[in-house]
Amino acid sequence: MPTNLQAAEYDTVGQRRWVWPAFALPGVVWLALLFLVPFYAIFAIAMGRLDPILNRPIPEWNPLYWQPDIFVEALGDLFGGRIGVVALRTVAYVLIASVLCLLIGYPVAYFVSRRAGRWRWIWLLLILAPFWINYLMRMLSWVNLLGGDGQVNQLLGAFGIEEFPNWLSGHHYVVILGLVYGYIPFFILPLFAALDRIDDSTLEAARDLGASSSQTFWRVTLPLSRNGVLGGLVIIMLPMFGDYYTPNLLSGSPRTRMIGNTIDQFINQTTSQGSLGAALTVLLMVFVAGLMLYYLRTINRSTEEARR
Amino acid sequence: MGIVLPVLPAFLAACLEREPDAGPSTTGAGGPGTTGDGTPATTVPDSGMAVGTPANPVQQPLFEDNPAIESGLPQEDGPLEIYNWEDYLRPRTIKRAGEALGVEVKVTTFFNEEEALSRLASGEFEFDVWFPTSQRVPVAVAAALIQPLNLDYLPNLEKFVWPQLANPYYDLGSRYTVPYVTYTTGVAWRNDMVDSADIEGQANPWDVFWNTEYAGNMGLYDSFTDTIALALFRNGVADPSMATEADLTAAGDSLVELIDLMNVRYTIDGAYVGIPEGRFALHHAWSGDLVNSQYYWPKGSDITVTRYLWPAKSQGSTVSGPISNDTMAVPKNSRRPVLAHNFINYLLDEEHSLDNFGWVGYQPPQNGLTSEYLIGDGWVPDYLESALVTPEDFELPSAWVQGPLDPATERLWNDQWTRATSGG
Numbered sequence: 001m002p003t004n005l006q007a008a009e010y011d012t013v014g015q016r017r018w019v020w021p022a023f024a025l026p027g028v029v030w031l032a033l034l035f036l037v038p039f040y041a042i043f044a045i046a047m048g049r050l051d052p053i054l055n056r057p058i059p060e061w062n063p064l065y066w067q068p069d070i071f072v073e074a075l076g077d078l079f080g081g082r083i084g085v086v087a088l089r090t091v092a093y094v095l096i097a098s099v100l101c102l103l104i105g106y107p108v109a110y111f112v113s114r115r116a117g118r119w120r121w122i123w124l125l126l127i128l129a130p131f132w133i134n135y136l137m138r139m140l141s142w143v144n145l146l147g148g149d150g151q152v153n154q155l156l157g158a159f160g161i162e163e164f165p166n167w168l169s170g171h172h173y174v175v176i177l178g179l180v181y182g183y184i185p186f187f188i189l190p191l192f193a194a195l196d197r198i199d200d201s202t203l204e205a206a207r208d209l210g211a212s213s214s215q216t217f218w219r220v221t222l223p224l225s226r227n228g229v230l231g232g233l234v235i236i237m238l239p240m241f242g243d244y245y246t247p248n249l250l251s252g253s254p255r256t257r258m259i260g261n262t263i264d265q266f267i268n269q270t271t272s273q274g275s276l277g278a279a280l281t282v283l284l285m286v287f288v289a290g291l292m293l294y295y296l297r298t299i300n301r302s303t304e305e306a307r308r
Numbered sequence: 309m310g311i312v313l314p315v316l317p318a319f320l321a322a323c324l325e326r327e328p329d330a331g332p333s334t335t336g337a338g339g340p341g342t343t344g345d346g347t348p349a350t351t352v353p354d355s356g357m358a359v360g361t362p363a364n365p366v367q368q369p370l371f372e373d374n375p376a377i378e379s380g381l382p383q384e385d386g387p388l389e390i391y392n393w394e395d396y397l398r399p400r401t402i403k404r405a406g407e408a409l410g411v412e413v414k415v416t417t418f419f420n421e422e423e424a425l426s427r428l429a430s431g432e433f434e435f436d437v438w439f440p441t442s443q444r445v446p447v448a449v450a451a452a453l454i455q456p457l458n459l460d461y462l463p464n465l466e467k468f469v470w471p472q473l474a475n476p477y478y479d480l481g482s483r484y485t486v487p488y489v490t491y492t493t494g495v496a497w498r499n500d501m502v503d504s505a506d507i508e509g510q511a512n513p514w515d516v517f518w519n520t521e522y523a524g525n526m527g528l529y530d531s532f533t534d535t536i537a538l539a540l541f542r543n544g545v546a547d548p549s550m551a552t553e554a555d556l557t558a559a560g561d562s563l564v565e566l567i568d569l570m571n572v573r574y575t576i577d578g579a580y581v582g583i584p585e586g587r588f589a590l591h592h593a594w595s596g597d598l599v600n601s602q603y604y605w606p607k608g609s610d611i612t613v614t615r616y617l618w619p620a621k622s623q624g625s626t627v628s629g630p631i632s633n634d635t636m637a638v639p640k641n642s643r644r645p646v647l648a649h650n651f652i653n654y655l656l657d658e659e660h661s662l663d664n665f666g667w668v669g670y671q672p673p674q675n676g677l678t679s680e681y682l683i684g685d686g687w688v689p690d691y692l693e694s695a696l697v698t699p700e701d702f703e704l705p706s707a708w709v710q711g712p713l714d715p716a717t718e719r720l721w722n723d724q725w726t727r728a729t730s731g732g
Contacts, residue, residue, distance in 0.1 A: 053451045054425050055715050082723065086730045148586045168587060169524050170571055252527065252573035254731035265729065269532055270722050271422045272715045 039285070046070050046278035057274040074279040083262050083280075090259040093172070094240045097179040098233055104180070105187040105232065110221075112188075113195035124192065130185050139249045142178060143168065146250070170253025178250045179240055186239075187232035194228020195221070227299055234295045238288045259284060357446035359711040362702050365477035368449045368484050376456035377645045384644040386411025388651055391424065391435035391639070393417060398667035405654045411647060428453045428639055435639050436648040442478045442633050443710045445485055454484050454637040461649035462486060464656035470673040470699040473633060477702070477709070485635035486652060489596065489670035490697040492707075493534060493630040494618035496579045496593035496601075498586075501525065504615060511626045513619040514542035516590065518562070523570045525589035527582060530574035532725035533710065537630060538592060539563050539728075541619065541708075546628045549711055553720055560724030567731055574729060580604055580669075583614065595695040599688055600669030616695040620706035628706045631697065633673065662687070671697055 044059035047066035051058050060066055077083045112123040130138060145151050146167035156164050167174055198221060206216040244260030259280065266277030360366035388409070390397070394417040406413040416435065418424040421444055427433050429451060440448050448454045459465060465474050465486050473487040495507055495516060502522060507513045517526055517538070528535045539559035540548040551559070566572035575582060579593035580601040598616040605611045620629030636655065638648040654660055661672035666687060671677070679696040682688045688696060701707055713721060 050715055051429070054429055054447060055712075055718065056422065056426055056429070082726050083730055089731070166524055170573060252530070252575050252578075253571060254567050254574070254729045255571075257729055257731055262726070262730070265532075265726070266722075268420060268422065269530075269725075270718060271425070272718045273722050274422075 042278045042281055046275050046282055048275060050272055050275070054271065056271040057278070070275050070279045071283070074276055074283055077276075078280070078283065083259070086257055086259055086262050089257070090241060093176055093179060093258060094237055097176050097183070097240060098237055100176070100180045101184045101187045101236055102229065102233065105184050105191060106229070109188045109191040109195055109228075113192050114198075127185055127188050127192075135182055136245060136249075138182065139178065139246060142181070143249055146174070168250060168252070170251045170255045172256060174250050175247045175256045178246045179243065182243075182246060183236040183240060187236045190231040190235060191225065191228040194225045194231070198224045227302060230295050230298055234291060237291060241284060241288050357450050357712065359446045360477040360480070361709055361711070362477045362707065365480050366446075367480040368445065368478075370456055370483065371452065374452050374455055374640060376458040377461075377649070379458055379460040381646045383409070383646045383650055386413070386644070386647065388413045388437070388644060388647050389435045389642075390415045390651075391418065391428075391433070391438045393439065394419075396439065396668060396670075398664045400667070401655070401660060401664040404663070405651055405660070408654060409647065409650055413651070425451075425453070431641060434641050434643050436642040436644045437651055438637050438639050439488055439634055440485070440637055442476065442485075442487075442635055443712055445478050445635060445637075447712050448637065449484055452640055455640045455642070455645065456483050457486065457638065457652075458649065461646065462653045462656065464653050468656055468658045468661075468674045468676070470675060472699045472702055473673045476633075479635075485637045486656060487673050488634045488636050488655070489665075489668070490631070490633040490673050491594050491596045491670055492618040492620070492695075492697055492701065493538075493592070493594050493632075494616060494620075494694075495590070496583055496598050496614070496616050497590045498583055498613045499615050500610070500613040501586075501589035502615075507615075507617055508622065509624045510622075511624060512542065512544075513617055513622055513625055514538060514627060517542070517572075517592070518566065518569065520569060522590050526570055526591065527573045527575050527578035527588045528566075528592040529578075529594075530576050530729075532721060533713070534630070535563065535574070535592065535728070536560075536721050536725055537708070537710070541627050541629065544627065546706070547708060549708075556720050556724050560727045563724070563728030566728075584609065584611075595697065596668070596670030598692060598695045599671070602689065602692070603669075612689070612691055614692060616692060618694060618701075620704055620708070621694075621701060625706070628708045630710060631701055631707045632709060634670075673697075673699070 041059060044061050045057050047063075047068065047070070048058050048060040049067070050056070078087050108127070112120050112127065116123045147153075148166065150167075152167065153164055165171065202224070203216055203220060206220045211219065242260045242263075244258060244264045247256045247258050247261060250256075263277045263280050263284070266273040266280065358366040358368050386406075386409075388406070388411050390402075390413060392415060396417075397415065402413050402415065416433075418427065421441060424438065424440070425444070425447070428435070428438065428448075438454065440454075445454075459482060462482075465482060469487060473490070475481060476485075476487060479485050495513055497504070497507065497516075502516075506519055506521070507516045510516070516522070517528065528538065536556070536559055537548040539562045540551050540555060543555070543558050543562060545551050545555050545559075563572075573588075575588075575591075578588050578591040579597040581604050582588040583591055584601055584605040593616060595616060595618065598614065601614060602611055618629050618631075619625045619627050620631065636652045638645050638652075642648050655664065656674075658674040658676045661674050662677055665672055665677070665682075671682075679688075679693055679698065682696060683690050683693055702709070
């Protein structure tokens with residue numbers, strides 16, 4: 001047992017105080033190397049200047065020499081400027097796709113976690129199956145399925161439907177459904193975990209107190225799964241905001257471009273616009289970080305309420 | 309006469325602090341290079357890049373701190389490091405070259421030239437052979453990314469390559485590069501879905517992309533330089549390099565119009581994959597993509613419906629069209645320059661370039677590989693003869709070769725491209 005003199009070095013379970021924080025070290029190193037350093041590089045590119053010969057952005061690593069003009073330009077472009085419509089479309093696509101994920105994913109997660117009985121692990125396995133296949137490959141398979149002589153049209157033809165749209169010719173709904181298809185497993189999984197954690201006795205208590213099935217759901221199950229819903233939504237919304245290959249593969253039309261396409265265009269198709277692409281990336285990150293903060297704040301608040 | 313682009317005022321004087329070697333035909337700083345007898349001249353880079361056109365060829369400058377290798381050096385040990393576009397060299401050709409040279413050959417690919425330039429400029433990568441487009445050669449020379457070639461190691465250049473490209477307008481005397489493949493940019497279509505008369509024989513074949521008969525079935529390249537140039541041609545601009553801001557705005561307007569009028573889609577694979585799959589009836593196309601498209605048709609399809617037209621050479625056409633070629637060069641920091649030269653010489657051999665063409669689809673400029681030969685020997689179907697390039701094509705007044713865009717001009721082009729692709 002530690003002496004009084006040594007007590008400051010030990011925590012309540014007798015471990016040295018640095019032991020537990022040290023567990024976070026791999027994660028901190030990982031984040032520093034793979035998030036903070038690349039983020040600083042993106043920021044340095046946005047704040048840098050153009051190479052006069054190669055016409056490409058040169059990062060400015062020294063904050064003393066940073067030029068924030070590019071952010072003014074990027075904000076001007078986003079709010080009413082040349083890419084304002086793309087930003088609005090991206091928000092609309094992500095919101096609609098998220099709502100659809102919620103409407104489709106919640107019943108699935110609810111069923112699997114609470115009603116599937118002994119088959120629940122089979123169901124869970126089926127939900128997890130798409131994780132085994134790369135997102136890009138799954139989208140490419142849709143290109144084949146939705147092609148002019150693809151299986152979707154063949155199926156419709158089998159039911160006597162001869163008139164169908166050219167699915168891949170720039171429809172909003174195709175891109176939105178592509179997003180839903182691509183990301184819904186990521187929504188269901190955390191929600192499943194949240195619903196699965198709800199103590200049966202809580203629900204039984206509600207029923208004992210006279211609540212009907214629907215009242216139990218709306219007043220007990222749903223509030224208790226709120227963090228799972230929010231967690232699932234955050235997990236799918238963050239990558240959706242940066243998605244660009246779904247509209248590329250399933251449409252290719254300017255009508256369905258998302259902000260990720262514009263950033264990709266600035267960075268990959270041109271040299272001189274790379275700084276603007278970097279600035280837009282930073283702004284997009286700030287925007288999604290806002291969503292993340294809202295989620296963390298909500299989680300924090302509900303945890304505190306639960307403790308009281 | 310050479311053209312000196314006054315677009316990068318701070319160019320080498322400020323950034324590179326390198327002076328060009330005074331060559332026999334070097335002209336004074338600042339003015340267009342000319343020699344007394346009218347032969348092409350060298351431009352000096354302290355006032356701009358040496359950018360040539362077929363009508364105004366240029367010689368790239370040499371620098372004391374970037375010499376060519378000496379003649380007669382022994383070949384270094386491998387592996388040979390190649391830096392290239394994806395699927396732009398036949399694996400079998402690479403393997404055979406490695407066997408012939410007695411070394412292992414490694415290929416690293418880049419997604420686009422911007423990425424390639426950035427990586428090479430970083431100095432952290434040591435590649436031995438790189439494949440820049442001809443329009444990037446002046447930039448690569450100015451930024452000292454490539455080293456001069458020693459033609460003693462490249463006898464196949466004179467032996468096999470079209471004289472026009474063995475001594476090309478962008479790099480007279482092949483000081484830094486040798487040609488790899490050639491291509492034009494035009495219109496590709498399926499004649500079972502498009503009336504060929506809407507393109508062939510038209511005064512402005514580019515106009516077909518605004519023909520509402522084909523709304524929903526057409527696509528353009530997702531490449532801002534190619535597609536802004538297309539809109540400029542369609543609007544009657546003969547030389548997009550000289551386009552004014554008003555021309556560019558009009559080109560942007562024309563492309564914005566395509567969104568609702570034609571439900572345009574922008575792709576990179578639309579010509580060689582989309583047309584065979586039936587995703588497109590009509591697509592903007594590089595000629596090599598069309599040659600390559602014959603391998604992408606589903607089994608049992610009637611492949612003979614494929615057509616290609618280069619508006620610069622079409623009968624009755626009054627508009628211009630792009631033509632270009634890619635090159636082979638040795639990066640300045642190559643550690644195996646003799647091996648690199650030997651590999652390039654191997655690829656310049658007619659037989660080897662033909663072997664490579666059979667897989668890549670982009671046409672090498674070798675003397676024996678004429679249109680008659682390539683069609684007669686079954687390498688290219690006769691209905692795609694128009695996708696083949698001839699040496700004389702580079703000299704047509706309507707043939708347009710693209711040079712590098714300076715930052716201000718690129719910004720103008722990009723502004724219009726952003727408008728066109730935002731779907732506003």
